[in-house]
Amino acid sequence: MELQQMRYVVAVAEERNFTRAAERCRVVQSALSHQIARLERELGTRLFERTSRRVRLTSAGEAFLPEARRALEAAERARAEAGAAGGLVCGRLALGAIPTLCSIDLPAALREFRERYPKVRISLSSVGSEELVAQVRKGGLDAAFLGVLPGHRPTGVRDRELARGELVAVVPTDHPLAGEATVDLRRLADEVFVDFPAGSAGRAQSEEAFAAAGILREVAYEVSGADYLVRLVRNGLGVGLLPDGFAPEVEGVCAVPIRDAPARVERLVWRRTRPSPATAAFLGLLGVDPLSGLPDGEEPP
Template structure:
């Protein structure tokens, strides 16, 4: 099995189209098709279902994709490790993050990294914490900044970034704005809620807090970005439960502590593969983060 066959297979799987994959790889479409056929003959299984508009993975193709991505990530890491021994950090740094993650200023960190390591190509993906964890474990991301979603495993480890309590955010004219003390989930469970999609860290922390308190709520307004959430609360269309640092993003809104949630907090981490699989670029980024934090 040749590496170029795996590279061609992954490209077709990502683009779901032979012509687009061939253009991206800068190879002929006939050569790409021949490469895929050779791989299918070697594995004795069809990898794609071909139609006139696109191609989709077969069950065998889906099984191969995860392993192929992991193998290619390991090969890339090997090249970068040799370069690092020679005193050069180069290659690609693929970073994932949630929006407005606590404990790290992602844009500033990446800018500082680029100044120190101009030969490294930086790629950034924004997504929910669950998806980011899967991307790091599969080798598609070098590291990610996310909400802690699981314990460390053989494929994933975490480095703590920040830990914050949750706050209720509401319009100054909302009835809750006059509360003289912290609120509990039971106090607000009947309100109209604005919140993020279920894979987002703040949503996961809020769901966990209400579950611990035995309170139920309904999310009526679901968004996928911070500014939309703040705009909806600012128009008094609902309330939100958010990490503490969100309260500084819209000073006109009222922020009240949420209590009665047991040990549930908003905890952010850097998600990384095992040490032996961590790329030199990812190690350099974490070293820079540690230095800035110190």
Template sequence: MELRQLEYFVAIVEEGSFTRAAERVHVAQPGVSAQIRRLERELGHDLLDRSGRTVTLTDVGAAVLPLARAALRSVESARLVVEEMAGLVRGVVRVGMVVSCGIMDLPELLSSFHSSFPDVEITLVEANSDSLIASLLDGQLDLALVGYAGPVPDGLSVRVLADEPLVAAVAASDPWYGRESVSLDELLERGLISLPPGTGLRGALDAACGSRRPRIAFEASAPPMVITLAQRGLGPAILALSMASDLHAVRITDPSPCSRLGFAWRSEGPHSPAARALIRLCSTAAPPETAASSPDANSRKTR
């Protein structure tokens, strides 16, 4: 049994395809297939069911998969220990951020990191918070700027940058214009403008509603459109307080939902020396200015 066989096996399972797995490991597909057949012959059982449109695990394959992943993690940990002892900071760090986030100047932080560690390659992806958290937990990302509601997700450590109440942001033509607060019961009677499920703000709203379901009249993927729809008098927009500078912010009470934004990373490794250096930088970065001190920036922010 060879480590590359385990690597190919895990890649096929995660990609659901021999072709995509071969592209991922940069090996021709016949070579990947040959190594998997050799591994199955050695074990005496099929690990993969190839009869469907996508490749799936057999019962034996499902039992072997966590062991294969553990073996690969152990090898990675050994490599990282050697690199750290040698004082090497190189390789790749994989970073995620919520879509269209302007509350934190992550590019500036990454530029500062690159200046200090020019041999480290940085990759950056944008997605909603739920997707980023899942990618952190399964090891596809080293660090991400995410929004979330409630406690810190299990398995993650978070440097909180902002912890803000949600508001119903309305235009001057709205019946709630001029009000200081509305109850959650009142909110549920209105058609709302909101970001989609998977975002931190929507998660905070849904958590506050519990078993009740808010009536979403308009759903937009980024805050600028949410704000624009509210400015046109189409209803209350569900936003963090700092995002509502161009609208009248009405606080939500009974309960008062909050949304947090922060840098998140896996609580336990392996973390490469490069990833640890980036985590140290982001965990000590100055928090962003709030709406009170920087009102003109709010329309660019998202979670």
């Protein structure tokens, strides 16, 4: 059994398509298919069910996949640790961030990191805070930047508070509120809202503030990203709430401060286990001790 065969299995499992998996692994499809078939013969069982329309894991494939991921991660970690022992930081750095991150200039930080550690392969994904925490817990991400309610500390990860802020109202430039110096939640409740999905951390920040004030509002449009929220607001379909450090940079809408504004906190989270050399170097660049960040009473693994 070879590591490359495991990489091919993971790629097919994630892409659910042999052609896309081959493109991702930068090999011809016939070579990828041959290696997976060879591995299946060695294991004495099929890992994938293949039809003309789809590819899916068999029960044996479901059992094999997490162990293959762990083996690949261990091999990557061994390579990185050997390099670090010789003074070379290498390996991968998988990061995640909410689209509305305000507390740090992440592109500038990544540029500086790449200049210092050119042998590290960097990847970045941008989704909601809940998914980012789940990926850090599972090991898919090394660290992530979140936006959550004050007092909320994700479990199963290390974390550090980066900044506190508030939400502001974003309205079309021709909206009656566009010229106001401030507005309150009760006045905003008369508007139709564009907001993030119910149950998400982004939505919870505004929901808790309206609930605490005893005010009901109408959320007509649910979106998964800030860009689409702004597009709907810009076209006059509703108003939205965005972080005060993010909204003023958006073109085509007006940001109006809220007197009783919903509060938010940005947090950095990273894995509870000993960080890889690349992760430790990145956290160090941000001035974060990689072995800190556990809630009171929680023991490291």
